[in-house]
Amino acid sequence: QAFRKQEVQKKQIAQEKMLREISFGLFNNVLEADISENRVLGENARKLSDLLGLNNSDNYEEIIEAVVSKLVREEFREEYKNRFSREAILKLYHSGQNSFEYEFIERSDGISYAWVQTAVCIYRSFDTGTIRIISHVKNIQQKKEKELAILQKAQRDSLTNLYNKIVTKELIDEFLISTGGQGMHAVYLIDIDNFKFINDHFGHAFGDAVLSRVAEKLNRSFRASDIVGRIGGDEFLVLAKNVENRSIVLRKAEETCKHMHNLLKGISGNASAAISIGVCIVPDDGTVFDEVYVKADAALYAAKKKGKNTFVLYETL
Numbered sequence: 145q146a147f148r149k150q151e152v153q154k155k156q157i158a159q160e161k162m163l164r165e166i167s168f169g170l171f172n173n174v175l176e177a178d179i180s181e182n183r184v185l186g187e188n189a190r191k192l193s194d195l196l197g198l199n200n201s202d203n204y205e206e207i208i209e210a211v212v213s214k215l216v217r218e219e220f221r222e223e224y225k226n227r228f229s230r231e232a233i234l235k236l237y238h239s240g241q242n243s244f245e246y247e248f249i250e251r252s253d254g255i256s257y258a259w260v261q262t263a264v265c266i267y268r269s270f271d272t273g274t275i276r277i278i279s280h281v282k283n284i285q286q287k288k289e290k291e292l293a294i295l296q297k298a299q300r301d302s303l304t305n306l307y308n309k310i311v312t313k314e315l316i317d318e319f320l321i322s323t324g325g326q327g328m329h330a331v332y333l334i335d336i337d338n339f340k341f342i343n344d345h346f347g348h349a350f351g352d353a354v355l356s357r358v359a360e361k362l363n364r365s366f367r368a369s370d371i372v373g374r375i376g377g378d379e380f381l382v383l384a385k386n387v388e389n390r391s392i393v394l395r396k397a398e399e400t401c402k403h404m405h406n407l408l409k410g411i412s413g414n415a416s417a418a419i420s421i422g423v424c425i426v427p428d429d430g431t432v433f434d435e436v437y438v439k440a441d442a443a444l445y446a447a448k449k450k451g452k453n454t455f456v457l458y459e460t461l
Contacts, residue, residue, distance in 0.1 A: 173280055173281040173282075174278065174279070175188055175281075176188070176276065176277070176279075177276065177279075178204075178272070178274050178276050179230050179233050179266075179277060180276075181274055182230060183203060183204055184207055189207075193207060196211065196215075197210070204230065205230065208225065212224055215250045216248060216249075216250045217251075217257055219249075220248040223248075224248060227244070233275070233277060237268075241266070243266060244264050245263045246262050246264075247259065247288075248260065258283055259287075259288040260282065260283055261281070261284045262280070263279065263282075264278075303355060303359075304356055304359030305359070306373050306380070307371065308373065308374065309374070309375040311373065312373025312374075313433045315373075315383075316371055316433045317432055317433045319383065319385065320426060320436075321432075328386070328387050328389070328393075329383060329426040330396070330425060330426070331382070331383055331425075331426060331439075332381070332396075332397060332400070332423055332440070333379070333380075333421065333437070333444045334379065334380040334381070334382065334400070334404075334419050334420075335378060335379050335380075335419060335448070336354070336358060336408070336417075336419055337448075337452040337453060338417065339351065339354075341414075342354055346412065353411075354408065354411055354412070355374075357407060358380070358407070358408070358419075359372075359380070361407055362380055362400075365399075365403065366384060367385075369385055370382060370383060370385055371383040371385075381437070381440075384396065390425070390457075393423060393457075397423050397455040397457075400419070400455075401418065401419060401420075401453060401454060404418060418452060418453035419453070420444060420452050420453065420455070421444065421447060421454075421456075422440040422441060422443030422446070422455070423443055423457045423458065424439040424443060425457075425458070425459065429459065439458040440458065442458060443456045443457060444456070446461055
């Protein structure tokens with residue numbers, strides 16, 4: 145019986161070595177580590193240690209720290225450390241999980257950042273009885289670019305490339321919740337005056353061109369950190385984050401009216417072509433999208449009633 149047990153162990157060790165050789169043959173950037181003994185194993189480990197400037201160190205925790213600080217992009221560093229800590233890997237193994245994958249951005253070549261995926265297999269070595277991992281890294285930049293392009297297409301208005309109504313609402317709500325009522329922010333609800341006249345007299349293709357130009361101008365007029373969306377046919381919504389005071393809010397509304405009037409007049413040749421804006425202040429006029437939208441809409445209605453080509457601040461109603 146002891147002889148049979150010994151033969152089984154030999155076969156298991158041989159199988160383990162064969163699987164290791166297959167892994168190294170199939171994948172680039174394969175790394176093996178003994179988690180129980182806190183050391184990395186094999187030629188690839190030595191190459192990684194040299195790349196990281198660790199003078200041939202085989203200390204697993206030291207190598208992980210160096211990978212995080214020198215290769216992994218900043219926003220992924222804390223999660224990477226947590227996922228690849230010895231404690232986390234041992235916990236996974238003892239809970240019955242023997243593999244995991246993680247996608248992040250790193251400088252695989254030590255120079256330029258790219259999306260990569262690390263696949264990790266956790267196992268108990270038949271040879272030593274210790275817990276080990278074999279991991280391989282593959283570049284998934286093209287896959288991620290395709291995924292991000294699909295996501296962006298779903299988030300954007302197809303005509304103007306601004307955020308669509310659903311995403312605009314979600315982004316504004318997320319931001320307002322994250323601020324916890326702190327700071328001052330401005331909401332601008334913008335509507336093109338007499339847009340039906342433009343469509344009827346110049347055609348829908350011309351109307352679409354007008355919408356695109358207005359969207360482009362709005363995008364350039366506000367900061368990259370602000371949220372600019374198209375939420376209806378000729379209706380746009382902007383959240384200007386962290387404004388200093390009401391004077392700046394009003395000056396921005398006035399400038400936007402003036403610039404849009406000049407733009408639309410130049411496009412259509414119509415002196416009455418302009419925009420109206422309803423303005424409200426966060427948190428005074430609301431702290432969630434639905435509240436501020438209702439207030440901005442009421443202010444926009446007042447601007448239209450006032451004669452168009454102007455803006456109205458909600459708190460003045």
